[in-house]
Amino acid sequence: MPLAPHSHRPPALRQRIGRRVLLSLLLIWGLGSAVVLGVGNHFVAQAFDRALLDDAHALAALVHGGGHNDRSGQGAGTLRIDLTPREVDLLRFDQSETVWFAVYGPDGSFIAGDHGLAAGTVAPGSTHAFSQLAREGLELRRVTLLTQGTPSFTVVMAQTTAERTHLLRRLLVYSGLAQLWLLVVLGSWLLRGIERDLRPLTALQDAVDQRDAADLQPLPQALTQQAGSSDVQRLGVALDGLLARVQHSLHAQREFAGNVAHELRTPLAGIRAQASHALAQDDPAVWRSELQGITEAEQRASRTVDQLLALARAAEGGIALALQTMELNTLVRDVLLRLLPRADSLGVDLGAEGLDQTVQVRADAALIEGILNNLLDNALRYGHGSPPRITVALQVRGGHTVLSVADNGPGVDAALAQRLLQRWAQGDQGVRLGQGAGLGLSIVARYAQLMGGGLELAPAQDGPGLVASVWLPTAGE
Incomplete structure (x- = not known):
């Protein structure tokens, strides 16, 4: 065409x-x-x-x-x-x-x-x-x-x-010629002024046109600070903001691709090895054992990908997130009811405190569910006490609402608690069990940050265990 x-x-x-x-x-x-x-x-x-x-x-x-x-x-x-x-x-x-x-x-x-x-x-x-x-x-x-x-x-x-x-x-000719001369002078002055005022915009356009696709650094300050118009300055600031957002998005995509490639390498290699071993055997029992291992490896890989996608969405969601006023106690109760069958199958005593009072927060329902799912999933996998017990509590402290998940497992010290908030960080128990990828708590922290809150990890006060507390702004405060 x-x-x-x-x-x-x-x-x-x-x-x-x-x-x-x-x-x-x-x-x-x-x-x-x-x-x-x-x-x-x-x-x-x-x-x-x-x-x-x-x-x-x-x-x-x-x-x-x-x-x-x-x-x-x-x-x-x-x-x-x-x-x-x-x-x-x-x-x-x-x-x-x-x-x-x-x-x-x-x-x-x-x-x-x-x-x-x-x-x-x-x-x-x-x-x-x-x-x-x-x-x-x-x-x-x-x-x-x-x-x-x-x-x-x-x-x-x-x-x-x-x-x-x-x-x-004669009056019309002389006055018309005088006016025409004045208009020519005024028009020339205005055209030169327009050319002068648009020159920074042309320089800004040339600077953007000459850029490589991979160059997302902010524009030179001389292009915006020396502009004779505030409109050109605001345009330069807007372009810098756009470049920063694009750079952030590309960084998140590269990080997501690298994380996926890094985390899937091990389970895929294990699946390939187990499949090769099963093909080399004639015993159906071996086949069943290897297929069971392949299924578990696939589940771990799928879970890792889901966490990576959730983390990427959380990073991108920071650009525009619409918060709504909701009853947090009702949402927490619904999530606990969905996880009760899993807790019962593991023999874990899953309880709740503070859900009988109405607590309203400015939040996003999907992010709240993501926070609870990750915290309860960590507690169900690592918080194995004698007997295992998990308590979800909801409290209002000042202008914030605190949602905490406490278990009676081995817990972690203060230094490890800070390190667990970073990506790919796992405690000794997580490494020993070979479950997860160290992304759950970083996802929780990012979700809380997007809603104006934060995540804190602290040892349990009445014995061994870990308390993960998420604080959120209370509605109307």
């Missing part, structure tokens, strides 16, 4: 961030230009409208009452305009715009100016009004001024809007 082409790979983080930054800047530039255009149009229109209104007031000041004809020969009635033809030309003059004007009497009769320049509508209570007008194919801006007097009259002035449009365009 062909590999997917590189073009389908997602873009790099710096590219995605850079694109979003540039798009955001372009959007800001567009919105800024729109705001400048709107504000500029408003104030430019105000300035030109004010100038047009001032011209209308100036023209109204030249309108007088009386007489039938003005000096220019235009208009009739009681109103006249004191303007010569030259002054009229000056009034119409503008370097870039064309100006029209008209004066109307109180009855709407034309007095002077340009015919056809109609007056606009002025709202009641107002003296003037601005409006748009089309004349001779041109867009005009018109002001209509109502002048009160005796008699009253209306002045209309209009001019083209080319200068307004030109001024607004």
Whole structure:
């Protein structure tokens, strides 16, 4: 199956961030230009409208009452305009715009100016009004001024809007170019900052990519301590934690494989030797004897493997273990009832103390059963007193619950008790009996540790024997 082409790979983080930054800047530039255009149009229109209104007031000041004809020969009635033809030309003059004007009497009769320049509508209570007008194919801006007097009259002035449009365009171009220059500078600065801030992440990626699969040592501290972002530092810490967990897991797997290979070598060699000896004999009694030995060797090997697996699960279980509140006295009673037939077959007096009161602990039921099974199995195999007796006791001491298994066997001294908590450690009796592999107590200690407790071995106080005590945090303490 062909590999997917590189073009389908997602873009790099710096590219995605850079694109979003540039798009955001372009959007800001567009919105800024729109705001400048709107504000500029408003104030430019105000300035030109004010100038047009001032011209209308100036023209109204030249309108007088009386007489039938003005000096220019235009208009009739009681109103006249004191303007010569030259002054009229000056009034119409503008370097870039064309100006029209008209004066109307109180009855709407034309007095002077340009015919056809109609007056606009002025709202009641107002003296003037601005409006748009089309004349001779041109867009005009018109002001209509109502002048009160005796008699009253209306002045209309209009001019083209080319200068307004030109001024607004220049405002938009200059402001847009200035904003664009600022955005280019800001975008360059932001892109350099993104590149600088992502450089530790790139170095971290390169350091991980160049590592050998067997190299699980923590990352160099310089990669995380010199990072400019706490996020990169936390990522480095998280990677170190992941490497530590993987290293711990691999160590546990190697140790498990080595332990299995070491412990199964002897029983497998014995099974092979017994099978070879049985095949070389013709006596069925020998066959039966050797087969019985093979069965016992297989049982010891199976038990060793079960213990090794339990220990490996305990080591891995330390990563995440959900503890629950449970009644320890009920769980202990159930385990004792299951082991009573075995104790009776061995002639062992298996008793209990302190199970009549409710004791709640924060623990895991499977680990508690594993602890009891290992402790009682050790006591049943090694604690042979006269007569053999095993007592399981449950006590609450302060903020802890103590689960103890006591036997009346030969016991161990303090130095050996500490050594038995280690893997593969066995006492003289265990070596002499040839049972077990020295893993049971180390499994118990690991289980107790996972639940926030511990294991202690001590001589019995009222005679020979050994007391194995597991203390666990009491629920609610």
